[in-house]
Amino acid sequence: MLPFCYQNDQLHLEHVAIKKMAATVETPFYCYSQSAIESAYNEYSNNLKTLNSMICYAVKANSNQAIIKTLAGIGAGADVVSEGELRRALQAGVPPSKIVFSGVAKSEREMSYALSVGIFQFNVESENELERLNQTALNLNKVARIAFRINPDVDANTHAKISTGKSENKFGIPISKAVSIYNKAAKMRGIEVKGVDVHIGSQLTTLAPFRETFKRIKLLVNELLEQGIAIEVIDIGGGLGVNYENQDNFEISIKRYCEMVNQEFCNLNAKIILEPGRSLVANSGLLVSQVVYKKQGEHSTFLIIDAAMNDLLRPSMYDAHHDLLSVTKKSTKEHYDIVGPICETGDTFAKNRQMESMEEGELLAIANVGAYGAVMSSNYNTRLSIPEVLVHQSQFEVIKPRRDYEALLSLDNLASWQQTTSELELVK
Numbered sequence: 001m002l003p004f005c006y007q008n009d010q011l012h013l014e015h016v017a018i019k020k021m022a023a024t025v026e027t028p029f030y031c032y033s034q035s036a037i038e039s040a041y042n043e044y045s046n047n048l049k050t051l052n053s054m055i056c057y058a059v060k061a062n063s064n065q066a067i068i069k070t071l072a073g074i075g076a077g078a079d080v081v082s083e084g085e086l087r088r089a090l091q092a093g094v095p096p097s098k099i100v101f102s103g104v105a106k107s108e109r110e111m112s113y114a115l116s117v118g119i120f121q122f123n124v125e126s127e128n129e130l131e132r133l134n135q136t137a138l139n140l141n142k143v144a145r146i147a148f149r150i151n152p153d154v155d156a157n158t159h160a161k162i163s164t165g166k167s168e169n170k171f172g173i174p175i176s177k178a179v180s181i182y183n184k185a186a187k188m189r190g191i192e193v194k195g196v197d198v199h200i201g202s203q204l205t206t207l208a209p210f211r212e213t214f215k216r217i218k219l220l221v222n223e224l225l226e227q228g229i230a231i232e233v234i235d236i237g238g239g240l241g242v243n244y245e246n247q248d249n250f251e252i253s254i255k256r257y258c259e260m261v262n263q264e265f266c267n268l269n270a271k272i273i274l275e276p277g278r279s280l281v282a283n284s285g286l287l288v289s290q291v292v293y294k295k296q297g298e299h300s301t302f303l304i305i306d307a308a309m310n311d312l313l314r315p316s317m318y319d320a321h322h323d324l325l326s327v328t329k330k331s332t333k334e335h336y337d338i339v340g341p342i343c344e345t346g347d348t349f350a351k352n353r354q355m356e357s358m359e360e361g362e363l364l365a366i367a368n369v370g371a372y373g374a375v376m377s378s379n380y381n382t383r384l385s386i387p388e389v390l391v392h393q394s395q396f397e398v399i400k401p402r403r404d405y406e407a408l409l410s411l412d413n414l415a416s417w418q419q420t421t422s423e424l425e426l427v428k
Ligand SMILES: *Cc1c(COP(=O)(O)O)cnc(C)c1O
Pocket: 058, 060, 061, 079, 102, 103, 199, 201, 202, 203, 237, 238, 239, 240, 275, 276, 277, 278, 279
């Protein structure tokens, strides 16, 4: 169920009118429904009750600490891909014992930090990484608990930019090389082999690639057992797709996925880790924007809005579809090209989209932007970072403020040879 609906012709997120938020926060801004995030998490946990499992929220989907806190507060762990995300997760209250560290290029510095806080598991993606982690752990007199990320060579049938489980992708260890690397790791003093890990991509819309992957992983686990390597943890990654386009025949749901996970893993004596990102937070979020100009082109009518590709990259990066809603309900519809102010044709949210009629100054909401929205935003075109708001029933509060131009401009320094003598005097 989506967390937004119209009440008295006004779009609300939970019990807060978008118009009311826009009066104090100023557009463009993101807002998220706390209960939508909680209910998505509970759907996972309720459907996995009989399994020994741990749900580690993939923080990269939306790393605002208030969002991590929402999930940590109801039991979630975290899947992080950088030291920065690890620090965020810890600061938001995720215990180290529930944190897994993924990513293809962990640096020695990141490894040291993660070892010093004592995370649950490193997901190791190559032999070189294994060696560096072993050495780093030995230097610190620690032991790194690891799983190997296996590349199962399964096609996730998703957008090429977010497909990760094919043999040609940069991710993981080829399944054919797995046994030998496990044997090697088992002999290392800085390494404790715990598990197998897999993540084949994001925005998967069918169950079949997951099922095929799980079958291959189970075969590997058996093969490892025959070699005397007991696998205690199976990390099955994230990747569940979200029904952005309201398709009737959309196959994936959290419930169906969990049913399959239960079927596939109930008779294994292992802890199952899940790393959902998108499916926990995508539907919780709206990006609220205002129509700046309604411009009649030769072939179409443009709605130029105050949000742009730097605020929400998904349409230009992945050709992603997001529903567009008028904040005040309208009875008439028109076709528009909805675009942002940036000087790139790619700065387009939708082409020839039929939606409610809009006029200049009116508010428009972009739906289902809670995942991979704010986290991918930038200051391109020297636009201020977009604020974020958390909604809880009839309350709302800014969880990331909009900084001012002074703060943004003060991030740059002139090189010393560019400064005039008086400026240099000032610095002294
Ligand atoms: C991105 C990522 C996830 C989360 O993917 P979603 O599609 O958002 O569920 C989980 N695990 C790893 C290793 C990832 O890179």
